[in-house]
Amino acid sequence: MPRAHRIQVAGGIYNVGSRGNGRRTLFHDAVAYELFLELLGGTVARFDWLCHTYCLMPNHFHLLIETTEANISQGTQWLKGRYAQWFNKRHGQTGHLFEGRFYGKPVESDAGFLELVRYMLNNPVRAGLCASPDGWKWSSYRALVGATRPPPFLSTGRLLGHFAGDSRRARTELRRFILRASVEDGALRGQTPIRPGV
Secondary structure (H helix, E strand, O other): OOOOOOOOOOOOEEEEEEEHHHHHHOOHHHHHHEEEEEEEHHHHHOOOOOEEEEEEEEEEEEEEEEEEOOHHHHHHHHHHHHHHHHHHHHHHHOOOEEEOOEEEEEOOHHHHHHHHHHHHHHHHOHHHHHOHHOOOOEEEEHHHOOOOOOOOOOOOOOHHOOOHHHHHHHHHHHHHHHHHHOOOOOOOOOOOOOOOOO
């Protein structure tokens, strides 16, 4: 049976992720994490994406991407392909680095957008890699809350705009939101449509 086509639209926002084949480690050291982020920046520029948040874990990655064209599959395949080529060459390996197709689910509401940000940035804490989100270097958390300078490919306007018009206050409120205890069941019900991109 042929695989179902992915939903791709111009102006779509997607929860994008992919895991190492057989849950193998994708990022062995800082060089690997930094190279992937460099490739992510190149992908954002090449495919005219907006990257609202990211979190790289040892054996998978999460991205929150907004497209200006219907190209989420093309861009994600380009990113994964370039990284896999580099990884295999570095480690003297061949074959598939990533497990199957990437996960690319459309985000359909502001509430869903915000909860995905919170989920992604708390992922290292849930995995026991750090005590709080600011302890994990390989996510956008520290850049989003103003602790470090955002990388050029990270778009902060839409996310911070959900919390306040003033950037300092918005970062404070975002920090509180991320650190807040897990949301109540059903928090994503009654969602409102996503606002136009920032």
